[in-house]
Amino acid sequence: MTASFDPAASGWETVDHSDFMELVGPVWQRTTDAGVLYGLATSAKHRNRNGVVHGGLLTTLLDMALGRTSSAGQGGRKQATISLDVQFLAPVQIGDFLVAECRVVQATRTIMFMHGSLRVGERTCAVAQGVWKILGT
Template sequence: MTAPFDPAAAGWETVDMSEFMDLIGPVWQRADAAGLLHGLVVEGKHRNRNGVVHGGVMATLLDMALGRVAAEAQGGRRQATISLDLQFLAPVETGEFLVAEGRVVRATRSILFMQGTLRVEDRVCAVGQGVWKILGT
């Protein structure tokens, strides 16, 4: 059996989040050439009745990650999710490190159109698209 993935040893840092995200996390963050990445070590508390990560956990991680990428893209201004559409492609098992990456596809003065991917190593587990409203515009 291989040792569990250690995000800290791989250059990831924990991120202070909301109390809600603390229930799911800790959430990890790292910047690389693809941009800002967020990760989660999958634990037993994340499983559904089938023994794999609950889709709600995956949706929550992607929503949070895309929101943080959206905020960074527009100078840290607050924003809110208008919509998030997610397609689940592969199960995620306990002990795996689930990574969310996102990017801005198009931006207007008040709206950001986003795309994101959830992966475990090279395995794409979910993809999503969303729309974020920049608050105060």
């Protein structure tokens, strides 16, 4: 999807999130049968020195999406990232609309094990595995 893609016109809603995420966003969300998807329309502010979207943005979006999915999997309890391992599979072009899809792999009383992927259209650009601590436990 390119810069002409309008998330709002396609059923996406903006996510209420932290001031930090405002710097890179807006971030969008859409609920599907498979769960909540998170999206971000890339722009020139996301460009790295090679002219494509910076891997730090991909990591940031995955961290946010995995954290929200982890929290939802525990009834909205606050979470904190313990570890996040990201593999970059394909470059993302400026103007692409990124979609993050995440799932809980395993949950314990205090720890959430997560998996997520980022795609542009049908092309997977990055995958991640992470561990989240359930706070207050």
